Amino acid sequence: MQEFLDSLINQGYFAGVPRDVVYAGGMIVFGAIVVLVFVLNVAGVSTWVERRVWARIQSRVGPNRVGPQGILQWLADGIKLIMKEDVVPTAADRPLFLLAPYIVMMGFVGTFVVLPFGSRLVIADMNVGILYVTAVTALVVVGILMAGWASNNKWSLIGGIRSAAQIVSYEIPNGLSIFPIVLLTGTLSMQGIIKAQGWAPWNWFIFANPFTFAAFFIFFTSALAEGNRTPFDLPEAESELVAGFVTEYSGVRYLMFFMAEWGNLYVIGAVVTTLFLGGWQIPHVTDSVVLSAILEFVTFFVKSYFWVLVAMWVRATLPRTRVDQLMAVCWKYLVPIAFVNLLGTAAWMIVWPQGNRPVRFIMLLIALGTVGYFFRRVAYHTRRAGVRAHGELYLSPLS
Amino acid sequence: MSLAGFEVEVQKSGDTGLETEEMTLNMGPQHPSTHGVLRFVVKADGEVMREAVPDVGYLHRSIEKISEKVGYHGFMPYTDRVDYVAAMFCNQGWGMVCEKLAGIEVPKRGEYCRVIASEFNRISSHLLSVGTMVLDIGATTPFFHAFREREKINDLLEELCGARLTYNYMRIGGVAWDLPPGFVERSLAFLDAFEPLIEEYNDLITYNTIYLGRVADVAAISREDAINYNLVGPNLRASGVKYDVRRDEPYSIYPELEFDVPVGSGEEGTVGDCFDRYIVRIREIQESCKILRQCFKQIPDGPVIAKVPRKFKPPAGDAYIRVESARGDMGWYAVSDGSEFPYRCKVRTGSFAAMAIIDKISRGLMIADLVAVIASLDIVAPEVDR
Numbered sequence A: 001m002q003e004f005l006d007s008l009i010n011q012g013y014f015a016g017v018p019r020d021v022v023y024a025g026g027m028i029v030f031g032a033i034v035v036l037v038f039v040l041n042v043a044g045v046s047t048w049v050e051r052r053v054w055a056r057i058q059s060r061v062g063p064n065r066v067g068p069q070g071i072l073q074w075l076a077d078g079i080k081l082i083m084k085e086d087v088v089p090t091a092a093d094r095p096l097f098l099l100a101p102y103i104v105m106m107g108f109v110g111t112f113v114v115l116p117f118g119s120r121l122v123i124a125d126m127n128v129g130i131l132y133v134t135a136v137t138a139l140v141v142v143g144i145l146m147a148g149w150a151s152n153n154k155w156s157l158i159g160g161i162r163s164a165a166q167i168v169s170y171e172i173p174n175g176l177s178i179f180p181i182v183l184l185t186g187t188l189s190m191q192g193i194i195k196a197q198g199w200a201p202w203n204w205f206i207f208a209n210p211f212t213f214a215a216f217f218i219f220f221t222s223a224l225a226e227g228n229r230t231p232f233d234l235p236e237a238e239s240e241l242v243a244g245f246v247t248e249y250s251g252v253r254y255l256m257f258f259m260a261e262w263g264n265l266y267v268i269g270a271v272v273t274t275l276f277l278g279g280w281q282i283p284h285v286t287d288s289v290v291l292s293a294i295l296e297f298v299t300f301f302v303k304s305y306f307w308v309l310v311a312m313w314v315r316a317t318l319p320r321t322r323v324d325q326l327m328a329v330c331w332k333y334l335v336p337i338a339f340v341n342l343l344g345t346a347a348w349m350i351v352w353p354q355g356n357r358p359v360r361f362i363m364l365l366i367a368l369g370t371v372g373y374f375f376r377r378v379a380y381h382t383r384r385a386g387v388r389a390h391g392e393l394y395l396s397p398l399s
Numbered sequence B: 001m002s003l004a005g006f007e008v009e010v011q012k013s014g015d016t017g018l019e020t021e022e023m024t025l026n027m028g029p030q031h032p033s034t035h036g037v038l039r040f041v042v043k044a045d046g047e048v049m050r051e052a053v054p055d056v057g058y059l060h061r062s063i064e065k066i067s068e069k070v071g072y073h074g075f076m077p078y079t080d081r082v083d084y085v086a087a088m089f090c091n092q093g094w095g096m097v098c099e100k101l102a103g104i105e106v107p108k109r110g111e112y113c114r115v116i117a118s119e120f121n122r123i124s125s126h127l128l129s130v131g132t133m134v135l136d137i138g139a140t141t142p143f144f145h146a147f148r149e150r151e152k153i154n155d156l157l158e159e160l161c162g163a164r165l166t167y168n169y170m171r172i173g174g175v176a177w178d179l180p181p182g183f184v185e186r187s188l189a190f191l192d193a194f195e196p197l198i199e200e201y202n203d204l205i206t207y208n209t210i211y212l213g214r215v216a217d218v219a220a221i222s223r224e225d226a227i228n229y230n231l232v233g234p235n236l237r238a239s240g241v242k243y244d245v246r247r248d249e250p251y252s253i254y255p256e257l258e259f260d261v262p263v264g265s266g267e268e269g270t271v272g273d274c275f276d277r278y279i280v281r282i283r284e285i286q287e288s289c290k291i292l293r294q295c296f297k298q299i300p301d302g303p304v305i306a307k308v309p310r311k312f313k314p315p316a317g318d319a320y321i322r323v324e325s326a327r328g329d330m331g332w333y334a335v336s337d338g339s340e341f342p343y344r345c346k347v348r349t350g351s352f353a354a355m356a357i358i359d360k361i362s363r364g365l366m367i368a369d370l371v372a373v374i375a376s377l378d379i380v381a382p383e384v385d386r
Helices: A002-010 A019-057 A073-083 A094-113 A129-137 A139-150 A154-185 A190-195 A210-226 A251-276 A289-317 A323-351 A357-389 B063-074 B076-080 B084-102 B108-137 B141-161 B183-206 B209-215 B223-228 B233-238 B274-298 B350-361 B367-376 B381-385
Strands: B009-012 B019-027 B039-045 B048-055 B317-325 B328-336 B342-348
Touching (some): A002 A289, A019 A094, A019 A251, A019 A289, A073 A251, A094 A129, A094 A139, A094 A251, A129 A139, A129 A154, A129 A190, A129 A251, A139 A154, A154 A190, A154 A251, A154 A323, A154 B019, A190 A251, A210 A289, A210 A323, A210 A357, A251 A289, A323 B209, B039 B367, B063 B076, B063 B342, B084 B108, B084 B317, B084 B328, B108 B141, B108 B209, B108 B274, B108 B367, B141 B183, B183 B274, B209 B274, B209 B367, B223 B233, B223 B350, B233 B274, B233 B328, B233 B350, B328 B350, B350 B367, B350 B381
Antiparallel strands (some): B009 B019, B317 B328, B328 B342
8 A cells, every 4th residue: 555655656646745645644635545446346236136136046036126137226225224113122132232233243244354455455464364354254153243233033033043153163264274475475464474475376375285275165165154054054054043133133233234244244255365365466568557556456356256156056055954064064074184284385395395286287287177077067057947847947147 | 760751662673781772763843754734654774764754734734624614616715725735626626526526518619728738837836846856866957957847847737827836727617717828839939948857857868877776776665555545636547557637437538648657666676666656757757748749730729618607506416526736636526506606625645645655665764765755756735634
């Protein structure tokens, strides 16, 4: 951020204004822009995207009435919820009930402080960046537990307790799969981690060695569990707990929980991109500060949003696990494998301190092969389904 | 100790001073996964249920009593409401019991129309059952795929009788209308498209690992329990008892048709678990498709309804008949005193028996499993209370 403002000052903007004022103003303006323009819109549009993606998967049409292709549906929903009465149950613990959504929201918006959208586009490049992300996202569990308790509803309470157990357990594999990357780079700073990778896929940390490859999947799985997403959406399991910890909420507070949930999806994507997929790295194409900032931002956004789409797809595909199975997956499989990854990466760094280039390429080929095989299967199934249904299965995607 | 508004039972565990409470949860009458207005009083220790006591009676509409006031013909539309998910079987049951009372013979084509309508209804009811079951487990997509096909069956049945849910299609002595022109071709086209889609459904969800983890080995009902608790239909067959009214006490034209009776084999776990109850329904859909194809091939010409006087007065006496409904053996008992109105009518339904066994099999399961158990027993609330 500071570099970006420096370069703007050097190019002659803000002539005559003291440097510190420019810095402070830049911070505030950029922070406000990020939260109001970017965060809320991304979270809002994600709800629409998710509903459309779901609808395609389920051979429905989805919301398509408000605005072109229904893209303003989220605004309509938001306005409706804001105008609703904010009901607080009589038996609820009033202060906690009112406070809980803000804490959840804080936990999610706070992460955007360190998310790097470009080499210069970051609000604060802290030296403990990734640690800060894990710490701040853990705040969400406080809010959820608070909501569950304060509602004075047994379904809410079960939802809150489930969420606490789940998030606390999945923090461990989540944190353990960050460590291999920290070992490789020797820094916790988000920018430092991205700068240690290159723009080319074989320079990404996901292909650095087989252990980081496994760590990537563990990280994504446990991030889904931390974000309360299917197949781990037990805290708000509709068919079991009515609506879990949000059962008693209405109006704008209800909106906040869902804003946090969908915004959190983007955070998951962004952190995955930063740690494993090269972040905003692009090949050198232009000397212009603004143009390269835009290109970096687009690269970062596309990479992170891809994982949002994957999360949506997973949600439409998989059923929900049971609470004991959820814990078994975490403690019996993910935690031990994450430990092995950590030790394996350390051993790898001792054997090949400079990394092993052939292995990187081989792993890239394996990954590409898997993706190719996947698309072949998709094509096969689509063809077979098309033959079965005599063509009436598939509505036009833009109908 | 008490939370505001709730009485809780406090148990002291030993001398450690730690207190544990069993939480009494009120699941229903309004709850997203109690299909209809059902209520369970669940005593839970954390996530584990100590017991789940079903509370029935929220949907009692005195349907049996109504029959005593509206007469034999007039009662037919009310039978739709006994089990609105599979209304054809209730129509058929009432029609058959009246025919038995008065000794009326249904014309052959009428019987075929009845079987065609009921088998379509069986498919649509089972699609609803398996669709909502996977929805309760948390998978949303298969639900929509099942309902998409159910819509097409509703379209066909709407052509046949003008209604999509409460059909009121059958009459005493036959059916109200003959098959409309082109119905056979459209039905066959639907079956051609639909039968491979069952495979797609299996690809989507049936053998999904998470799904199997949720339903296999959960709430297995042994063969003895199934018989002792008087389970019927797919729930009974899932426990390995090969009993089907269509085969063992044949009625209508079922003796002329060839079909298998699928039974649960415990292929993914124990015999009679939730998965068996699920897969038996999927297989019954396939058998129904087979029956429908045979019906369309064999259907004769002729009238669809026998001559029945408008003032229907069966001789004094009583009659009991059984129909294999989508939820199993449905018994209809009617007593006539020779007047225009039935003296007494009683319906015996499958969901009621299924409700009774929930208390036994739910002990020690988790709260999430209760949802799977209710869904797998295919309980339709109005059928429990009538």
